[in-house]
Amino acid sequence: MKELFGSQAVKDDETVEQLAVEQAQHADSATQFSVGIDLGTTHCVLSYADLTNIDDEEFSPQVMAIPQLTSPGSVEDKFQLPSFLYQAHPAELAEDSTALPWIAKPDYLVGEIARNLGSKTPIRLVASAKSWLCHAGVDCKAPILPAEASDEVERVSPFQATTAYLQHLCDAWQSQFPDAPLDQQDVVITVPASFDPAARELTVESARAVGLGQAILLEEPQAALYSWIEKSHGDWRKHAEVGDIILVIDVGGGTTDLSLIAVTQQQGNLELTRVAVGDHILLGGDNMDLALAYTVKAKLEQDGKRLEPWQIQALTHSCRDAKEKIFTNSEVDNIPLVVASRGSSLIGGTLRSELTREEVNRVLVEGFLPKAAVSDRPVSRPRTGLRTAGLPYAQDAGITRHLAAFLTKQQGATDELKDIHLPEQASFLHPTAVLFNGGVLKADALADRLMEVLNSWLSAEQAPEARLLEGADLDLAVARGAAYYGYVRKGKGVRIKGGTAASYYVGIESAMPAVPGMAPEIQALCIAPFGMEEGTQQELPDDEFGLVIGEPVRFRFFASNTRREDKVGTRLDYWTDEELDELDEIEITLPEEGRRPGEVVPVHLCAAVTEVGTLELQAVSQKDQGRWKIEFDVRAGE
Numbered sequence: 001m002k003e004l005f006g007s008q009a010v011k012d013d014e015t016v017e018q019l020a021v022e023q024a025q026h027a028d029s030a031t032q033f034s035v036g037i038d039l040g041t042t043h044c045v046l047s048y049a050d051l052t053n054i055d056d057e058e059f060s061p062q063v064m065a066i067p068q069l070t071s072p073g074s075v076e077d078k079f080q081l082p083s084f085l086y087q088a089h090p091a092e093l094a095e096d097s098t099a100l101p102w103i104a105k106p107d108y109l110v111g112e113i114a115r116n117l118g119s120k121t122p123i124r125l126v127a128s129a130k131s132w133l134c135h136a137g138v139d140c141k142a143p144i145l146p147a148e149a150s151d152e153v154e155r156v157s158p159f160q161a162t163t164a165y166l167q168h169l170c171d172a173w174q175s176q177f178p179d180a181p182l183d184q185q186d187v188v189i190t191v192p193a194s195f196d197p198a199a200r201e202l203t204v205e206s207a208r209a210v211g212l213g214q215a216i217l218l219e220e221p222q223a224a225l226y227s228w229i230e231k232s233h234g235d236w237r238k239h240a241e242v243g244d245i246i247l248v249i250d251v252g253g254g255t256t257d258l259s260l261i262a263v264t265q266q267q268g269n270l271e272l273t274r275v276a277v278g279d280h281i282l283l284g285g286d287n288m289d290l291a292l293a294y295t296v297k298a299k300l301e302q303d304g305k306r307l308e309p310w311q312i313q314a315l316t317h318s319c320r321d322a323k324e325k326i327f328t329n330s331e332v333d334n335i336p337l338v339v340a341s342r343g344s345s346l347i348g349g350t351l352r353s354e355l356t357r358e359e360v361n362r363v364l365v366e367g368f369l370p371k372a373a374v375s376d377r378p379v380s381r382p383r384t385g386l387r388t389a390g391l392p393y394a395q396d397a398g399i400t401r402h403l404a405a406f407l408t409k410q411q412g413a414t415d416e417l418k419d420i421h422l423p424e425q426a427s428f429l430h431p432t433a434v435l436f437n438g439g440v441l442k443a444d445a446l447a448d449r450l451m452e453v454l455n456s457w458l459s460a461e462q463a464p465e466a467r468l469l470e471g472a473d474l475d476l477a478v479a480r481g482a483a484y485y486g487y488v489r490k491g492k493g494v495r496i497k498g499g500t501a502a503s504y505y506v507g508i509e510s511a512m513p514a515v516p517g518m519a520p521e522i523q524a525l526c527i528a529p530f531g532m533e534e535g536t537q538q539e540l541p542d543d544e545f546g547l548v549i550g551e552p553v554r555f556r557f558f559a560s561n562t563r564r565e566d567k568v569g570t571r572l573d574y575w576t577d578e579e580l581d582e583l584d585e586i587e588i589t590l591p592e593e594g595r596r597p598g599e600v601v602p603v604h605l606c607a608a609v610t611e612v613g614t615l616e617l618q619a620v621s622q623k624d625q626g627r628w629k630i631e632f633d634v635r636a637g638e
Contacts, residue, residue, distance in 0.1 A: 033177075033185045036061065036223070036482025037169060037215075039203065041130045042253025042285065042439070043080040044165050045479035046173065049487065051186070059230065059493070061483035063476050066172045068111035072097035078112060080475065081168060083253075085126040085161045086114035087146070087154050102171045108156075108164040115317075120340065122313030123149050127286075129165075131254045131391050132158035134192075134199040134280055136584045147390055148309070163206045170210050183211045186486040190478050192250075192257045193219035193501050194280035196559070196583055197615040204612050216534075217613035221248035221259035222274060222496050223481030224437035228472050229494060230484040236494075237270055239469060240433065242419050245275075247431035247466065249403070249450065252438040253285040256399055258406045260429065261496060264419040272494065276413040276429075277501035277561055278406045279581075283368075283394040285320070285440045291363050291397070292319035296337060296353050305351055311339050322355040323364070327443035333357045361445060369449040372400040374408065374428050374457040400453045404428070407457075409562060409578070416564065426461055435469045442474050499531035500609055503563050505572070505580065506617070507556030508545065524558050524580060526570040527607040528615060537608035538568040539620070544604055547619050547628065549590050550597030555630060557583040568607070590619075590628045601626075 032052060038045040049061040065077035072093050086109040098113075100106055109117070118125025126145045133140055135158075143155035156164075173182045189212075191203055200217055207215040225248060229236045240246070244263035250256070258278030264271045293316040297307050307315070315337065322335035339351040378396035396402070407428040414420035414429065422430060434451065441447045447468075455465040473480070488495050505524035525543065532538070547553075558580040560566075572580070595601065603619040606627075610616055617630040 031185055032180050034061075034483045034486025035173070035182065035185050035187045036218075036479045036485065037166070037187065037189045038220070038223070038476075038479035038482065039130065039162065039165065039189055039191070040083055040252060040478070041128055041255060042083055043475070044083055044169060045080055045476055046169050047476065047479035047483040048185075049483045051487065051490065059484070059487055061230065061480045063479065064173065064176065066111070066169065067101050067175065068168070068172075069098060069100065069109065069113035070111075071113060071116060073099075075100060076112070081111045081165065082115040083110075083127070083129065083165055084114035084118055085110050085129070085145075085156065085164055086117045087124045087126065087149075087156070088117065089124070100171070102175045106168075108161075110164050110168050119314060119317035122146075122317065123310055124153050125313075126156060126161050128254050128391060129158045129161035131282055133162065133202050134195055135391055140202055159202060159206060162203070163209050166206055166210045166212070170212070183214065186489065187212050187215040188218050188223075188482040188485050189215050190218050190220045190223045190482050192255055192280065193221050193259050193274075193277040194255075194257055196280070197504070197557075198584055200614045204614055216611060218482050218485050219259070219274070219277075219498065219501065220478050221250055221257055221277075221435075221437065222261075222498060223478045223485065224248055224250065224472065225261060225272070225435055225481065225496060226484045226488070226493075227477035227481030228435055228469055230480065231471050231473075240270065242270065243421070244432045245414065245420065245429065246272075246433045246435055246469070247407075247454075248435045248437060249441070250437040251284055251399065251440040251446075253440075254282060256281040256283045256394075256402060257438075258403065260410060260413055260431070262414055262417055262420055264417055270494070272496040273417070274496055274498040274501075275417070276406075276410040278402075279561070281394050281402055282391055283397065283399060283402070284438070287393060287397060288364050288368060288440065289316050289320040289323065291367060292316075292323060292355060292360065295359055295363050296355060300339075300351060300353055307339065307351075311341075311351075315339050319355060323360055326355070326357050326360050327445065364443075365445050365449050368397050369400050369446060369453065370398050371453055371456070372398060372404055374404045374460070376401045377405050378402050400450070403450075403454070404457070407431070412562075413564070423461070423463065426463070428457065428461075430458055430461070430463045431466045432464065433469055434466050436472060437474055437477055439475055497531075499533045500528055500615065501530075502559040502561045503530045503566050504528040504607075504615060505558040505560070506605070507558065508571070521573075522556065524572040524575060525605075526566045526568055526572075527605060527617060528609065529567055530561070530564045532609050534609050534613055535611045537606060539604065539606040540569050541604045543569060544602050544622060545619075546600040547590065547603045549595045549599045549601055550592040552587055552589050555586045555588070557586070559583055586630065588630070593626065603628075 033048045034051050036047045046064045047061045063079050065079055066081045067075050067077050068081055070076045088109060140158045143157050145156055170182050189207055191200055240263050242263055242265045246261045248259040260276040262273050262275045293312055318337050325335055326332055334354045334356040337353045337355055341350055378401045381395055410429050436447055458465055487493050503526060505526050508523045508525050510521045560580045563579055602622040606618045606620050608616045619628045
């Protein structure tokens with residue numbers, strides 16, 4: 001445990017920023033590079049910049065070409081490492097066909113070769129490990145992937161897969177920069193803004209597993225904005241002005257992430273403050289590819305041809321490639337598709353179809369970005385009692401409806417900012433600028449529809465149309481922005497004020513007498529308010545609780561991305577489902593450490609946001625200052 005809890009709480013923003021700068025400036029003298037790692041759902045990217053003798057005009061992060069297997073025996077350099085892991089059959093590959101420049105036989109096949117082999121044998125392909133890290137109700141360190149694999153396929157945990165991607169990036173770096181060990185550089189790893197404390201902690205633990213104990217976390221939408229600022233070479237102030245509300249829409253392979261960043265001023269200087277973060281929405285390119293696959297499946301079934309589940313998985317990968325070709329080449333109107341069969345005659349058993357531009361536009365543009373009203377809300381259906389194992393994808397595929405709900409829910413997000421004034425008749429928060437991120441929005445048809453729908457809402461309330469912030473590289477921006485953040489931590493560039501993306505609460509059970517058929521009442525105690533800065537801590541010495549030692553105990557946690565007025569120590573007796581979301585329940589046995597099992601120790605709580613960007617909670621004994629750390633990296637339902 002760091003000495004963070006033993007130090008005085010850091011309270012003002014200026015002191016927090018100064019502390020970060022001092023820590024960065026006193027880093028190991030061997031530090032030469034700022035390294036940003038985008039640990040994406042479908043791709044990983046590594047960007048870096050030399051920190052020696054640079055200024056705003058010269059700072060320009062580079063994206064590292066990552067050596068990786070593309071097929072057995074073939075290694076190529078690519079700027080993206082696909083976030084896929086393939087569990088090959090023992091007899092599938094020749095002994096010497098998986099060698100990489102730094103190892104003769106890697107523990108896992110990751111990257112382009114994994115995606116290519118997995119498109120043919122999808123039951124052996126591990127995908128979307130990042131989304132599983134934030135999946136409540138599963139043990140992220142248990143071997144559960146591929147989720148639908150047969151018993152003969154060796155499974156890995158989401159944590160193992162994430163670590164394997166990071167290990168490949170570390171090895172690739174070391175191969176290219178042998179004199180600059182990655183564990184001695186400033187490393188920033190990005191996570192979705194909506195990642196919960198447990199998923200953030202797992203990401204940090206994965207970094208530690210590959211030797212990157214010094215790595216810190218940064219939210220992806222902030223990284224995207226940092227990249228836009230960096231690419232403007234100092235001209236960003238000409239495109240942003242006081243009073244702007246920048247909406248960052250990040251639609252990636254597995255998730256849709258929404259954030260709002262306000263432009264204010266302090267002593268005549270422009271400031272950026274992240275004021276709101278949306279829910280963790282499992283909705284993105286993966287859903288789109290699957291929708292296209294089922295569209296083709298329906299055409300085949302009309303011809304009397306039935307597909308098996310494994311064929312649908314293979315078809316999904318083919319539809320992804322076809323979709324990208326249609327969106328990037330205006331001259332292509334249809335792509336032929338071939339679906340393999342397990343029949344004795346390979347050619348005779350092959351199924352053929354095609355994907356057309358009309359189908360892509362109809363299914364993706366109209367299906368995922370419908371012309372919704374700002375009053376529309378995502379459809380929520382009751383879930384069945386029995387469900388197959390899998391990710392909890394969003395029930396409504398309409399990204400525009402999720403956006404409408406987010407902007408309406410965050411209508412009061414800027415109330416405390418003196419430079420932001422929302423019209424009285426506004427029914428939702430009015431963005432003035434939009435920054436896109438994520439590979440999905442490279443398609444003009446999708447990006448144009450999003451802007452069309454958003455601006456129709458603004459026009460209906462007589463508000464100016466939002467302008468699009470141009471120049472973002474949607475595939476590489478997050479990694480480049482993460483590298484720029486390392487530069488910002490040196491006291492240069494412009495810093496986005498953020499802190500925690502939500503207010504966090506712990507459930508406190510009342511000591512009421514037992515009442516038949518009624519559970520004890522629960523209060524929600526605020527332990528970390530919205531925007532609590534990294535490197536700060538808060539103790540609650542006046543709130544005393546009884547902590548059970550040496551026996552299994554459960555902790556209930558809640559989060560809110562709308563309650564900004566709550567301070568540390570605020571107790572809530574009542575809340576609506578829209579105000580607070582319950583996070584994963586944690587069950588742990590606190591060590592006895594000389595105490596009797598079952599002993600109830602009077603304690604007060606101490607919460608901190610670490611420099612790394614994770615939330616920590618400790619129970620502090622009122623008698624002898626003994627401390628118990630309550631871990632966030634345990635999942636419910638284990």
